[in-house]
Structure formats: C-alpha cells, structure tokens
Amino acid sequence: MLIINCPYCGPRDQSEFSNGGEAHVKRPDGSKEIGDREWGEYVFIRANPKGLFYERWVHTHGCRKWFNCVRDTSTDEILVTYKLDEKKPNLNNFKSVVKTPSGEPEVGSGNFTVEK
Amino acid sequence: MKSINLKENQFIQFHQKISFKFDGVKYFGYKGDTIASALLRNNINLVGRSFKYHRPRGIYTCGIEEPNALVQIISEYSEPNTRATIKKIYEGMEIESQNRWPSLENDFGSINNLFSPIFTAGFYYKTFMGPHKKFWKNLYEPLIRRAAGLGKPPKDFKGISNHIHHNVDVTIIGGGLNGLLAAKSFINSNYDVLLIDFEEQLGGIINNSNKISLIDNKEPKDWLKETIQEIEGSKNIKILKNTLVTTYNYINHLIAIEDRFVGSKPIEGKVNSTLHKIRTGHTILCNGHIERFLSFQNNDLPGIMLSSSFEKYMCRYGLAPSKEPVIFSNNSNSNSLVYSLIKAGLKPKAYIDSRSGEEIEPNLFELIRKNDVPLYTNSQIKGAFGNKKIEKILVEDSSGALNEIKCDCLCLSGGINPDVHLFTQSKGLLDWDEKDLTYKPSKPFQPTITLGSASGQFNFDNLNSDINEKFKTFKVKKLDVKLELNTNTKYNIEKLWEVSPQKKSLWAKSFIDLQNDVTTKDIRQAITEGFDRIEHLKRYTTNSMGTDQGKISSINALGIVSDLLDKKVNEVGTTIYRPPYAPLSFSAIAGRNCYEFYDPERKSPIHSWHLKNGAIFEDVGQWKRPWYFQINKDESMHDAVQRESKNVRENAGILDGSTLGKIEIKGEDALEFMNLIYTNSFTKMKQGSARYALMLGEDGMVKDDGIICKISDQHFIATTTTGGAATVLGCMEEYAQTEWPNLKVFMNSITEQYATFNISGPKTREIMKKAFPNINFSNEWFPFMTFQFHEFNGVPIRILRASFTGELGYEIYIPSNSAPKIWDNIQSVGKEFGLAPYGTEAMHLLRAEKGYIIVGQDTDGSITPIDLGLSWMIGKSKKDFLGKRSLTRSDTIREDRKQLVGIIPSNKADKLEEGQHIILDKEIKSPVPMLGHITSCYYSSTLGHDFALAVIKNGHSMIGTKAYASTSSMSTTGVDIVKPVFYDEDNKRLIS
Numbered sequence A: 001m002l003i004i005n006c007p008y009c010g011p012r013d014q015s016e017f018s019n020g021g022e023a024h025v026k027r028p029d030g031s032k033e034i035g036d037r038e039w040g041e042y043v044f045i046r047a048n049p050k051g052l053f054y055e056r057w058v059h060t061h062g063c064r065k066w067f068n069c070v071r072d073t074s075t076d077e078i079l080v081t082y083k084l085d086e087k088k089p090n091l092n093n094f095k096s097v098v099k100t101p102s103g104e105p106e107v108g109s110g111n112f113t114v115e116k
Numbered sequence B: 001m002k003s004i005n006l007k008e009n010q011f012i013q014f015h016q017k018i019s020f021k022f023d024g025v026k027y028f029g030y031k032g033d034t035i036a037s038a039l040l041r042n043n044i045n046l047v048g049r050s051f052k053y054h055r056p057r058g059i060y061t062c063g064i065e066e067p068n069a070l071v072q073i074i075s076e077y078s079e080p081n082t083r084a085t086i087k088k089i090y091e092g093m094e095i096e097s098q099n100r101w102p103s104l105e106n107d108f109g110s111i112n113n114l115f116s117p118i119f120t121a122g123f124y125y126k127t128f129m130g131p132h133k134k135f136w137k138n139l140y141e142p143l144i145r146r147a148a149g150l151g152k153p154p155k156d157f158k159g160i161s162n163h164i165h166h167n168v169d170v171t172i173i174g175g176g177l178n179g180l181l182a183a184k185s186f187i188n189s190n191y192d193v194l195l196i197d198f199e200e201q202l203g204g205i206i207n208n209s210n211k212i213s214l215i216d217n218k219e220p221k222d223w224l225k226e227t228i229q230e231i232e233g234s235k236n237i238k239i240l241k242n243t244l245v246t247t248y249n250y251i252n253h254l255i256a257i258e259d260r261f262v263g264s265k266p267i268e269g270k271v272n273s274t275l276h277k278i279r280t281g282h283t284i285l286c287n288g289h290i291e292r293f294l295s296f297q298n299n300d301l302p303g304i305m306l307s308s309s310f311e312k313y314m315c316r317y318g319l320a321p322s323k324e325p326v327i328f329s330n331n332s333n334s335n336s337l338v339y340s341l342i343k344a345g346l347k348p349k350a351y352i353d354s355r356s357g358e359e360i361e362p363n364l365f366e367l368i369r370k371n372d373v374p375l376y377t378n379s380q381i382k383g384a385f386g387n388k389k390i391e392k393i394l395v396e397d398s399s400g401a402l403n404e405i406k407c408d409c410l411c412l413s414g415g416i417n418p419d420v421h422l423f424t425q426s427k428g429l430l431d432w433d434e435k436d437l438t439y440k441p442s443k444p445f446q447p448t449i450t451l452g453s454a455s456g457q458f459n460f461d462n463l464n465s466d467i468n469e470k471f472k473t474f475k476v477k478k479l480d481v482k483l484e485l486n487t488n489t490k491y492n493i494e495k496l497w498e499v500s501p502q503k504k505s506l507w508a509k510s511f512i513d514l515q516n517d518v519t520t521k522d523i524r525q526a527i528t529e530g531f532d533r534i535e536h537l538k539r540y541t542t543n544s545m546g547t548d549q550g551k552i553s554s555i556n557a558l559g560i561v562s563d564l565l566d567k568k569v570n571e572v573g574t575t576i577y578r579p580p581y582a583p584l585s586f587s588a589i590a591g592r593n594c595y596e597f598y599d600p601e602r603k604s605p606i607h608s609w610h611l612k613n614g615a616i617f618e619d620v621g622q623w624k625r626p627w628y629f630q631i632n633k634d635e636s637m638h639d640a641v642q643r644e645s646k647n648v649r650e651n652a653g654i655l656d657g658s659t660l661g662k663i664e665i666k667g668e669d670a671l672e673f674m675n676l677i678y679t680n681s682f683t684k685m686k687q688g689s690a691r692y693a694l695m696l697g698e699d700g701m702v703k704d705d706g707i708i709c710k711i712s713d714q715h716f717i718a719t720t721t722t723g724g725a726a727t728v729l730g731c732m733e734e735y736a737q738t739e740w741p742n743l744k745v746f747m748n749s750i751t752e753q754y755a756t757f758n759i760s761g762p763k764t765r766e767i768m769k770k771a772f773p774n775i776n777f778s779n780e781w782f783p784f785m786t787f788q789f790h791e792f793n794g795v796p797i798r799i800l801r802a803s804f805t806g807e808l809g810y811e812i813y814i815p816s817n818s819a820p821k822i823w824d825n826i827q828s829v830g831k832e833f834g835l836a837p838y839g840t841e842a843m844h845l846l847r848a849e850k851g852y853i854i855v856g857q858d859t860d861g862s863i864t865p866i867d868l869g870l871s872w873m874i875g876k877s878k879k880d881f882l883g884k885r886s887l888t889r890s891d892t893i894r895e896d897r898k899q900l901v902g903i904i905p906s907n908k909a910d911k912l913e914e915g916q917h918i919i920l921d922k923e924i925k926s927p928v929p930m931l932g933h934i935t936s937c938y939y940s941s942t943l944g945h946d947f948a949l950a951v952i953k954n955g956h957s958m959i960g961t962k963a964y965a966s967t968s969s970m971s972t973t974g975v976d977i978v979k980p981v982f983y984d985e986d987n988k989r990l991i992s
C-alpha cells in the first residue's frame, strides 16, 4: 500500500511494481572458480532485517525498469529510490523511526502486556 | 413509545410522503428519513431479535454505532445486516426484520432466553473442547445454526462497485464543525484537499444538536451554508459525501466507501457503491465522538436509546421519538437534550443523574427547575421493565429508596468517547484520561492530526488555537472563529459503568454488548475463569466482536474489568480496533474485478474456428486452448484424444500453437546474451537453424524450455512455454539490466503478434507442398531444425521444421491478422490427406510417447537437466550461464536424485495413474519408502497399453528393473522401469 517513486516515471501506485528482494547482491563472476558455500550464499541467502533495507524493485506494469530503494521494513515506507548505476545511499542518512510499531514488545508481536 | 413530528425541519421534506414495507406491512415516511426515523414516526420500535437470546430489540442510536436495529433490505438483493439508523428509505423499499421465526412479535427462538444460563461466556469453547463434545454435534450445533445469527446471506448478489484512486496532500475525515474549519483553512491554498463526510449533509454537530447557538454572530445554519459554499468554490478542495472511511493503513493510505444511491433504489447494472483508495500526505481526523451507554438490568429493552441520538432525531429528522422521555445520565453531555426538548415544547418525564446536586451544571439545574422536571440527583436506574417495550423503570434515589416511574422512553448517556477507531488503525497510541474517563489519541504513528472531540477536546474553548497550532506545518491562514453555546458548560462526568440489579437472578440481564448478547455477568465469569487479559476476555466472551465492534460499549467493558481487577484502565489496556470501521461488502472490495473481469481471457486468432468445430477448451494460464475436438456429442474425451493422436501418427494433425510465448531478441551482443541465458551454446549454430534449449534458475533447476531460432548473431527468436512467457521475458530483462548492463541487447514479446500452427504427421510434407506451392519442402532443402522466411499471398511467414509429436512436422508463424485465412486454407487442402485438428490432450499424449517433457508437469522446480537425461544440452565449454555453477554443487551431483524414467505396466492390461508413487514392495506396509511419483500418464493406442513418465530416486540406474506403482484403491501394480522413450527412438520419422 505505497506510492513508489520510479526513478524513470515518477510516483506510481505500488500495484504497478514487483519486489525483487535484497539489492546490491553481486552475482559471482562465472569465469572464476568459487566454492559451493560462496555460490550457495549468492543463490539462497538474503538478509531480512527489521528496519532499513536496500531493496530491488521493478516497474512491471510501467517502464519495466529495475531500480533500487531503501525501505523501512518495519513501516513499509520507501525512503528513497535510485537507479541501478547510482551509488547506494548511506543508511545513516535515514532514521529508522520505529522499531516497534504501536508499542509492541521488541521481540515478537502483540499488545500491551498487562502486569499480573 | 409514541413519537411526534416536530414542525419545520430543513432536512425532512414533510410534503413528500414515501411508502415502504416493513415485514410485509406498508408504512409511510418522508423524503430524508432513514429506516429508523421512519419506523419511529410510525411508533414502531421493535425491529429485531437479538443474536443469542432472541430478546426483543429496538432502535438504540441514530447513526453508524447502532448495535440493534439491523435489517434485511429485500428490495436490494436481500442485503442483510443493514443499519436502519443510516439507510435512507425510498419509494417501494422492502425491509424485513432479522433473526426471528415465525414473526418478530412471536419469535420461537426467544425460548433461548429461558436457556440463557447455559449460553454463558466461553460457551462455544466449552462445548467444542469439553467432555461434552457429543452434545456439540447432536444438540448445540443444530440448535445454534438455526437460532443464533444476524441476517440471511443474499442469494443472488449482483451489486456493482467501482474503484477510484486519489493522491492528495491532505485528507480531512469528517465534515462537522472542526472538519469544516480545517477545510476552510485550506481554501485556495496550494494543497490538494479531500474532505470526506459520511452523511449527505456536511455540518455534523451543527445539524445534529442544539449545542451551538451562534457562529461568528450568525445562526449556525446560515454560517454552515456560507462556509460550505466557500469550500465548494475552492478549486483545490474536493468533497466526498455519503462516504465512510473504513480503513486507515500504513503510509497514510485510506479506504472509503461511497454509497451512490442514498435515498433511492440502486439501479441494476449501475455502480451502486464506489470504493475510494486514497493516498494522502496528511490525514486530519475530525470524525468526532460516540456516546456510550450504561449497563443495568434490561438495558436492552426497546424504547431505550442514547440521549444524543434522541436529540439527533429531533434536530436532523424533525422527530421526537417520545413526548416525555426519562433521561439518565452521569455526565454533562445530555444537557443539550434537555434544552432541545424544552425548546420544542416538550418536557422530560424525569431527569436522573448519578452525580450529586453540586456537580450538576447550574444552567441545567435552572432549566429543570423552571420547567418543573422531576429531578433525581445521586440516583441510579436499577432496572427497566416491560413486555417487548419499556413500560417502567426503577430508580434508586439519593436516600436509597426505590421509585417506580412509568415511561415509554429512556434516554441514556454514559459519557462520550473520541471516535478513535481510525486513529488506532493508523497505529496511533491512546492514553486514558482519568478526568474525562475515556481513551484519547496521544501519539500519532503517521502524519495524522486529530481535531475537536476526535482528539478528546470535548469543550469548544480552544477551537481556534488548537487548529492554528496543529496547522503550523501548513502554509495556511490563521483561523479566528467566534462560537457561542446554548448550554455553556464544561464537560463533566462521574464514574459509572454499571448499576447492579435489585434482585439476583440467573435470568436477570444487564448487557455490555447488545449485538453479541454479552452481559456484565459474562465478563465477571470470564475473569473468574482466568481470562483477565483484555484480548482473551474479548474472544472468550465475544464482547465487542459484532459488526458494530462495540462502539457504544467497549470502553464500558474496560471500566468494569478495571474495577474488577482493581487496576487502572490504562493498565488493562484496550483491544485493537481493526479495519474496517463498519462492514464493507465483498462486492465493494472486488470492484470490477469480478465475473468476466475477474481474470482476463486470452484467445488465439483461430478461436472462433475452434468454437465452430467442436472444441472443448482448457485454461492454460489465461489462455483458452482447445483441449480436444468433439466430432459428435456422443464422443467421449478418451475416444476423441485417441482418434486425434492416431490420426497424427497415421495421417497428419494440426494444432493451434499460437499461445506459445514468443520473444524476439536483438542487438549487437544478442549472441553473448543468449549464451548466458540458456544452457545451450549458440555460437557455432548456423544462421537459419533452430535448437531446443533449456533455461535454468540460478539454482540449476529447469525453469523453461523452448526452441531458439538464430536469424543472425544479432537477432534471435525464442519460444517459451505457454505459461512461462511472461516469466522468461521478465528474467531476460532483469539480467540484461542488473547483471549484464554492458551488453547491447533488447528483447520484446511478440507472442500476440504471431499465430503459430503446428502441423505434424507422415503426410505433412504433402499438405505443406499443396498449401505453399512455391516452397521446396524436401529434406535436403528444408532439413529438420531449420527455418525459412517466405511470403505467401503478400503475407510474410516463417516456417520452422520442428516437432513436438515425434512425427515429421512444421511450425508456421503468421501475423495474427492473416492467420485465420491461412488456417482455413490449410484445412481445405489437407482434407484429402486426412488432416484433422488436435487439442492439447492429444499433444500431451504424443509428446509423452516420444519422451518429451513438459516443464511444470514432469519438472517441479527441483529437477536439473542432468536429472532429465539432457546433459547433452549443456554448453559445458561456456564460461557462464544462468545456473551453471549450481550444476556442480554437491547436492546437484548426488546420485540418488530423482531422475526422469519411463514406466510401463508389467502386465500390459494394467492401468497406471498420474501422481501415484513408485515403490519397491508389492505390499503397502507403512512406512513405505517412496522413490518418486508418476508425472505424466496416458493410454496409447499406438502402443496398445498404458505408459508413464516418472521422476524417481536414482532412476537412471534403475532402468531395466521392476518396481510397483501405488493405486488410488490402495493396492499396487507391477511396473517395468524403462528409458523415457516409447516411440521411434532413433528419430527416423522426425528427420526423414
């Protein structure tokens, strides 16, 4: 439920876009020998933090361009979008406002706790 | 309850009578009436039976918070659970009361009231889980199914809704005094503003009460008219009326529902309601407050109503539901009802206040004394009594003496709450106000501003300064509005949640949730049983879980719980208010994405021919593909498929393959790109030749297959599976942009631009010669896996010699517009050779006989090319391609991976079944080690028996051995594991 600012088209409804997972994951060069572990990490392992996250999106029902963004996964807010060949912004430039929406405990979710 | 019409009212057209039917009886109301106001005008107050106990219920409120007066609108597709207090009447409207049988007056289910001691808190859980499970099935469930509930679901629903999207700077929710002032601030500013009100008329409290006497020295009515005109004249402000905001999501995303047929019957085929999806920079909540009720014995009797609702009926509908109501209050909010009654020449029968004489507002005191209204201070109502309507009340006065008062109407006020539903949906935090005894918005989570009573300001003193302060972030002019009040008082309330009944009885009921029939006793019991956390308590008792979400009562429940637990309300907490604010019909959510628009249908250019020629279709993704062709109505699917496949093997068949994905790849680096995307190497491939190719995921698993035509090193055309077309194009684009942006390559879908005909069978060459006389189809000139461009009757066509059936075959690619004509031509020239169309089922059978896989049927995302025995397709000399490195991972080189094999029944007469397991033992004794399963299975009339493809562990080395296939009747069939080729293993027919 967001407006996403496509770096090529401008602000558009989220329903026009598709998510492409973590950004800035480099594909290992196929011409070099690499171990199972390193390759396996590229194929299978992605970060999934609560808070600020570099993420890839594609404007599927629009210009079909891929781009990167910084999204706060705890609020779903997209803080900045930028083209693939642009430098990634420093996360310190943004404050991850809320770690725990609505006063949830830091771990898990739920309501206010009531002291017995 | 005897109502009277008040004189002049600006909202009701007394000269325009409207007739409607309630439970089959005809009544009259006026234009502008809601169902509730029209029923009250006709002195009808029994409008429904309660959820569990079938107790008689009346009209409790005058708005969206109504818990009781829910009705079924027969004249609108039998729409159930419609709040009578909102829905406007129109000529010919038909309404029915709910949850009663055989009639509202004599309801059989009211016997539940006698059984009520067993329907206590946790009833459902106890009967589900307890030792009496048998009772549930045999007694309770049948009983409850018949007895409990609200309206009946509509049978034939055809309501149409549409969706409208908004993207604005500011959304103001609520067009009452504060909403209008907020909008006024934004007049002719640079902000795009949306002002939303749930009612037909803006004004809120100005229309609904007599609280305000003058605004800027003008009559409130006149000020309202002027202000609305100004706002309407401002280009940057859009007003949505009859629109209820139901949902406040993250990132200021709001959902609102607009009723397009207020006060008239929805026209069939027209949009009945509009769902507004709003994205806004700031949300300004001016959605006011809701009055709450009080709990005492029989506080659900028809004739009891909230005091502000009574006043709203007077001001907004020109109707006093009763000439002399009794008023019972613990706060100052009911002052204005007394004022309104007296102004209308009426008089309360008694005014009962739980507060002491000193606490009661002096103005009220004087008003009451001057008009000789019996006053009871420090007093409480112990109970209300009557048969299906209130007849008398029992008042305990300050001395402790009991007084009986006869009355036909009782107005209640238990205090007011800011309407915090939307604020909490937005994840804003609430704080308990110990003085005003309510939760008020404190910390917003999003750019949310609350104004007026929605922010918990129940007095009007800070009206200007509050708005000016909160609007500092906007570049708007400052407000300076002067307000004068009729009942010049500060909000004052005394704590009172519940009055205990005079006599203890199992049947005495003091309700805390009217809609769900939850009593204060249920709350007590739940706490005794250990459900003292508020969220547990809610679910155990079902308190505030009705369609009204306990709008008039949920805070009372918190008050009662906090008293019982001896805790502050803030410590008890509150349950989460979840969207939607009020019920939202599925049709509104679906919008136009239903019926024929639910999922678009894609049709090939030959579709109409298929329709005329007996095609039975199957859905492949969004495509309609001929599954098989029925030559007459009696032909079974099995017979048709065997006939079609036999004809391909003996004569020739034609398949409409237009749905296959087609992608054109062009650019300086197209060759390098194709080498990276597919497993095959295209470097040494000759121009004009084609190759069967595999595409892997980075995990090394087969994702798609197709035929690649190389026009030049800079130009390729790839086909994909029907279902995989969009994914393959998406994948190509992704890698071109993200991993290899240095490659100069472009790709585009040409699936719909070209129709594809697959003709195959031994007589195909004859047919092709006749259909395209200028083309040389000889084996030397047109060998297997080559393609040529030609022109036919001015139409550019491409012919590829390839086959998916194992027979000699050609694929013809034709611009879609010209395709039907050429299709017809081929049909007519092919007749003498026995050419017949075949569908996807025969195609599946034919390719399986040949051992060709279908990605997604014989593979499932866990199968590598090596597992399929297609190692020859891997360009091992290539440095890199998608998934290359994964093919040498320790897991992918395991020998016991599931591999593709052929299966035939050892006894040829036996049947095989798709999806069944391949096992080693004849006996099924658990645990059964499963080797794998049958992925494709057919009867072949060419072979004369069943055959199958399967993926089984270590399959390649098991070829030549015997095993068993399980059956759906829990037995086994002996099978031979064979090579996955059943027909023409040397490809003689293919290449000749």
Ligand SMILES: [Zn+2]
Pocket (backbone or CB within 6 Å): A006, A007, A008, A009, A010, A059, A062, A063, A064, A065
């Ligand atoms: Zn774009």
